[in-house]
Amino acid sequence: MRLERHNSGNSRSTKHGIPWEIVYFEVYPMKSEAMKREYEIKRRKSRKYIEELIGN
Template identity: 40%
Template sequence: MEYVVYILRSLKTGRFYCGHTHDLFSRFLRHNRGDTVSTRSGIPWVLVWWEYHATRSSAVRRERWIKGRGIGRFLKEQGVL
């Protein structure tokens, strides 16, 4: 099964959210429906970055690395911001 590490940005607050999933489309919809408590206050969200990983453990490691680096800083280094 393939996993995705993704970053969302709130159009309401400008805040970032980083996560991982095996079904990006469904997860994105859940964020924007308000099903996720941690992102409910930021609706609407837009997808600003993603990358694929072969294993869940690889995706989790990458997500933690991005969060430790700082999501905004990471996106600047990637040329997204």
């Protein structure tokens, strides 16, 4: 699971935030759709947008 990999400290880009926890998720039938949505969220680079997602 990705969360376990992030919390293991093996990734330099996520090491600083340990321990990570899931606060929001969406479910998609295909991995490619989920990856596309993740890219859309990350592309916005908007803290306000992400906070709105988490708040709903």
